[in-house]
Amino acid sequence: MQTTIFVTGGAGYIGVHTLVCLLEAGHRILVLDDFSNSSPQALARVEEITGIKVPFVQGDVRDTEMLKRLFADCAAHEVPVSCVLHLAALKAVGESVSLPLKYYDVNVTGTLSLLEAMRTAGVKRIVFSSSATVYRPETTLPYTEQHAIGPSNPYGQTKAMVEQILQDFCHADRDFSAIALRYFNPIGAHHSGRIGDHPAGIPNNLFPYITRTAIGSLPVLPVFGTDYSTVDGSGVRDYIHVSDLATGHVKAIDWLCDNDIQGFHPFNLGTGRGTSVLELIDAFETANGVAVPYEVRARRSGDSAEAWADVSAANLVLNWRAQHTIEDMCRDGWNWQQKNPSGYEK
Ligand code: UD1
Numbered sequence: 001m002q003t004t005i006f007v008t009g010g011a012g013y014i015g016v017h018t019l020v021c022l023l024e025a026g027h028r029i030l031v032l033d034d035f036s037n038s039s040p041q042a043l044a045r046v047e048e049i050t051g052i053k054v055p056f057v058q059g060d061v062r063d064t065e066m067l068k069r070l071f072a073d074c075a076a077h078e079v080p081v082s083c084v085l086h087l088a089a090l091k092a093v094g095e096s097v098s099l100p101l102k103y104y105d106v107n108v109t110g111t112l113s114l115l116e117a118m119r120t121a122g123v124k125r126i127v128f129s130s131s132a133t134v135y136r137p138e139t140t141l142p143y144t145e146q147h148a149i150g151p152s153n154p155y156g157q158t159k160a161m162v163e164q165i166l167q168d169f170c171h172a173d174r175d176f177s178a179i180a181l182r183y184f185n186p187i188g189a190h191h192s193g194r195i196g197d198h199p200a201g202i203p204n205n206l207f208p209y210i211t212r213t214a215i216g217s218l219p220v221l222p223v224f225g226t227d228y229s230t231v232d233g234s235g236v237r238d239y240i241h242v243s244d245l246a247t248g249h250v251k252a253i254d255w256l257c258d259n260d261i262q263g264f265h266p267f268n269l270g271t272g273r274g275t276s277v278l279e280l281i282d283a284f285e286t287a288n289g290v291a292v293p294y295e296v297r298a299r300r301s302g303d304s305a306e307a308w309a310d311v312s313a314a315n316l317v318l319n320w321r322a323q324h325t326i327e328d329m330c331r332d333g334w335n336w337q338q339k340n341p342s343g344y345e346k
Helices: 013-024 038-048 064-076 093-098 100-122 154-172 206-215 241-258 277-288 310-317 326-339
Strands: 004-008 028-033 056-058 081-086 126-133 177-183 184-189 223-224 239-241 264-267 294-297
Touching: 004 013, 013 028, 013 038, 028 064, 028 081, 028 093, 028 239, 056 223, 064 126, 081 100, 081 277, 081 294, 093 100, 093 154, 100 126, 100 154, 100 241, 126 154, 126 241, 154 264, 177 206, 177 241, 184 206, 184 241, 206 223, 206 326, 239 241, 239 310, 241 310, 277 326, 294 310, 310 326
Parallel strands: 004 028, 004 081, 028 056, 081 126, 126 177, 177 264, 184 239, 223 294
Antiparallel strands: none
16 A cells, blocks of 8 residues: 655755655655745745655644644545654744744644644654754764753754654654654755755855855855864864755655664764865855855854764664765755745746
């Protein structure tokens, strides 16, 4: 019998890249998104890339009764949901500091609602979109999955709380299994240039800030600190091509569904390599033959000097490894930016 992968937040940046990989791997999907920070147009682009129509429902993950109806409908049509991929969440760190209740509501209450509906429907597997942000900032690198949990802002707290809820739920119901994928820094875009990241307003994250400075819609890139004890003084992160991150999701879902996996399993998704802000700017300029004017500013509060992943667990258990280089990420991200200066807007 064919089964359905139910993808919450499927129209977002990570979502659309993952949908492409899921569809290409032959999975049947159903997307739920409220389009509060995404667009149905993104799903149309997924269809354009894969040639497969993307079924979706517009709705809020906190609407438990609606979720129960969706799961029941899938079962009634003999395409029961075998696994949930839970990506729907708010993700702006700064906003989470000023609007914590909103973040706890959408991210934590939203997950509780989803788990309740899954329990009613007998859906036993979930892959959750977590973040390296759950780790307590540390100088001993790389971060393994055993590293202490200790997020430094409400957004990170919501991710850590949901992980704890999943662990407790798996403990209470031995048939239930969960994976938390702890993303490092996803950047770049699908090589077609049809899907990519387009944050509303002024970007918080480095890579979209670089592409918008390069295209001239922002005058200058602020570099937040060159006085860290790193290779060149600027902050170091583990940047990963969003398409590699996407294949990591498919590997995680397949591992859960094809084996009789029980319990809660966290996996880092990164490359295992660190790149500094100045190195990334340089790589972007070299890969694309375009200038990125920048100015050194003070450190951004809450930032750590360095972070990169130990990816051996995902490699050994999920048989997954990131394939793309920093140059690929820069080239594909620039291709998307140039072809879609206003994102998915016409
Ligand atoms: C940030 C979030 C993290 C979230 C992730 C999503 C913080 C403290 N952390 O991670 O919780 O999961 O985004 O991708 O916000 N930088 C500049 N200039 C800029 C922007 C960033 O120099 O305009 C530097 C930062 O100081 C850092 C690096 O670039 O060294 C990466 O920053 P960013 O892309 O915001 O990611 P993180 O801070 O790692």
